[in-house]
Amino acid sequence: MTNVVDNVKNEIKKVVTDAIEKAAASGQLPPVRVNDIIIEKPREKEHGDFSTNIAMQLVREVRKNPRQIAEIIKEHMDIENTYIDRVECAGPGFINFYLTNRWLYDVLKVIHAEKQDYGKINIGRGQKVMVEFVSANPTGPLHMGNARGGALGDCIAGVLEAAGYDVTREFYINDAGNQIEKFGESLEARYLQQLPGGENVEFPEDGYHGEDIIEHAAQYYREYGDKLGDVPSEQRRKALVEYALPKNIEKIRTALESYGITFDVWFSEQSLYDSGEVQDTINYLKEKGYTYEKEGALWFKATDFGAEKDEVLIRNNGVPTYLASDIAYHRNKFVKRGFDRVINLWGADHHGHVARMKSAMKALGIDPDKLEVVLFQLVRLYRNGEIVRMSKRTGKAISLEDLLEEVGRDAARFFFNMKASGSHLDFDLDLAVRQSNENPVYYVQYAHARICSMIRLLGEEGISVPDPEDVDLSLLVQPEEIDLMKKLAELPEEIAISAQTLEPSRLTRYVTDVASCFHSFYNACRVKGEEERLMKARLLLVDCTRTVIKNVLDILSVNAPERM
RNA sequence: GUGCCUGUAGCUCAGCUGGAUAGAGCAACGGACUUCUAAUCCGUUGGCCGGGGGUUCGAAUCCCUCCGGGCACGCCA
Structure with missing residues (x-):
């Protein structure tokens, strides 16, 4: 520290x-x-x-x-x-x-002493902060937007942890409302199409057209036959949703797990209805006089709190809107669960929602600055220099699973964090798997593996990483040595800035710089075979470099291989 | 039309709470392995920081304006 x-x-x-x-x-x-x-x-x-x-x-x-x-x-x-x-x-x-150079030698002493804790700081002072991210629609597989949001959110959470915050990672399951209705309708249509003579059953225009819906229906039919053939539509849809939704959520969970993301909380939107919190929140806003009725709907006076226009809370058919449950959700985060700070990651196409939610926070008496929304721009995939929209194999949109299969977890996570969240991101699939200096992930991992290999070889000769007290650090005077030590010294500050700006991309750049300084050092200075005092000093420097690279990659949840 | 994001080297991007000669990676070109991993390194080339005004000791950075790209403006989420 x-x-x-x-x-x-x-x-x-x-x-x-x-x-x-x-x-x-x-x-x-x-x-x-x-x-x-x-x-x-x-x-x-x-x-x-x-x-x-x-x-x-x-x-x-x-x-x-x-x-x-x-x-x-x-x-x-x-x-x-x-x-x-x-x-x-x-x-x-x-x-x-x-x-x-004394200050640089002190850096090495600190790194050697703090090891995996080097770089960690305590600007967070244990403050409770929630990072809510991905929160994908559970009606289908995860797409590229979820993949970027996932990598970004998880790394923001990681950076905040390194900066001394008490972080909760949360996934909001949109298992209520309109899209679930559509999900049910789509499943129902596909199910009825499975039944004998069902070829002519119409599929809803605005339904989910994906293959996965057909697969769910077919699977249900294989398991339960025409059990739902003769029941009321509402009952049929309910049964199909209850059948397919948990499967989807489980698939999402598994995919994210292989992406290196584990959520602390999976929060159900439906639970806000079941617990009465949506109704409570609406009642609260009503009582405060922040609502009015117009054309049979209940409106929230968002304009009183700085928004551009008012918003519907309850439709004229009596069904609450997404906004209503989202306000209840944030009331739950702040009031019921007591988070000091909440960070939401949304695709840039949701930016219109920011002002609405901020106005709602004010209406709830919550400081709107406690809610921070990180908007990230969408992703374009490239292969052979051309934009890729569909998977060649399945013809469907590229899913997170497809991406992981093609480029692997490390490249995906690293690439999604190379650009600031507000920048558009072109993801070059060819580059991500290329094993050369063009590929920044390999470049960094290679530096780590190279160091491990050096330490291993010296270890085999009975030379282990020395204690700083047994080393004459003043022998480290070459420009490449100085540059490398200076770079290593920057880690705590880099973490501080990344945490303050919620930009892990800062760390991917930093660790690339560290790798670059190391490679330059490697080409300019030998360790093994040098005179013993110099060798020891350099070995310590090399080991400290290893620690720094490892610590950063840990924050990013990218592997630091010992051999490549 | 209104609001938000964005425009920096051939490409992808840093730098944007104002600082010294605008940076990096890739691409292009030229070099470096009988020595700890060449998945590496060294060097060269490459810029009206979208245009124009303003603020000041100083502007890629702040303000205004125009132009180009993206997104949002639903009783969708």
Whole structure:
């Protein structure tokens, strides 16, 4: 739980703050109040390890040119007993800090000590947060949108856990309402078509046309024959839904499991009706005066809470809308179950729902900021440079199972997290299975396997990873060694930013960078066969690299193979 | 029409709570294995950051406007 970069930045901040105070005391700067000094990592290596733009920020208050201010601050700095080696003023007024390598050696000590916990932080402070994702319609198989949402949601949950949150992964089963009606109608039609003379039974225009519906009906017919041939339609549909729905849900669960996703809670929409929570919620809104009746329907005054238009809660046929149950669902999340924070992952086509739900939160007296919606753009699959819509084999839309079969879990999860959620994502099926440097998953996994292999070979010669106390780390001075250590130092901050922005894509980029630094190091520096003290120092560095790659891949639930 | 997302190298994308000379991967081209995994590395080429205005010491980043792409605007979910 030690963040060396943070410590270094704080040390620099203190040096700068003290210098400003001393300059003020000596009269060279006017007394200024400095709130927060921003320490950043310059893009150019020549600009030092860290820099601050404080001099430029003070221009208005101090009324000197920034370069002058920077020089004054620099002159008053005391860098005795710090990581800072030297300081330079540069450019329009930046103050650049060049550090001794000692801080990097401390990074290795921390990694070696913390092992699988290195990188973890505690900005979450145990706060209860729910991540609700996939929540696919249980009337059919999982599609590419679910696949992206699944990878994203699960990795967001993983990142939040690493950042110290108490995370619950939840799947909302839409087992009530209109689509279940349609599901029933579709099953009924397919079932009746199975019966002798049923060839002419019409299939509902807006029904589910998929093969899976036919298979369910055929299977039911094989098991129970014409048992439902002569019963009222309502009873027939109910029986078929009760037969097929659990099978679908089980298939979804299994597919997600092989995708590396395990939900803590499977929450049934129907249960909100059964428990009376939907009705309670509607009554609550009624009593508060947030509803009105029009044309036989009950409307929610969403416009009173910032939405663009009002919404129907109960249709004129007496059936509550999806919105009604969704409001009840979120009341359940916050009020009944006490989550401090709820994150929902929705496909971008649902973005219109965000304002509605936020307005509903306000009506319920819940801070709408506690509900965060991550919208992700949809996926286009490519094969041979062309867009793929249908599975060649089955002619159906490509399902998650198809994808896993073709590219495997690691590539799927990694690829879906390479782009920011708001970006459109082109998934290149050929690239995902290619075993070469073009494929980022292999690139990272290969680095890990390569390291494991090095450690294994040295182990066979009786050389094990040394303790930092037995190593002269100051021998690590090559540019490739320095770059690699700097990269390893960034992990805690990368996790913090990923957690704050809910963007695991940041971590896939980071771990690719780590792999890249490692490969460069590997080509420039030998470990085995070097003079013993140097070999030990490098072996420790290599082992720390292994730890970092493993820790990141663990958060992403991507395998870190020891051999490839 | 209104609202949201988006436009950066040939391709796919970072950078967007303003900072120094705009980055990465892939593609293209040229190099590196008798040595710990060449599924690797090193180098070169490649840019009116969609256009135009504004804000300021400074804009890919913030504001306005226009253009192009996607999505949403149901008593569907």
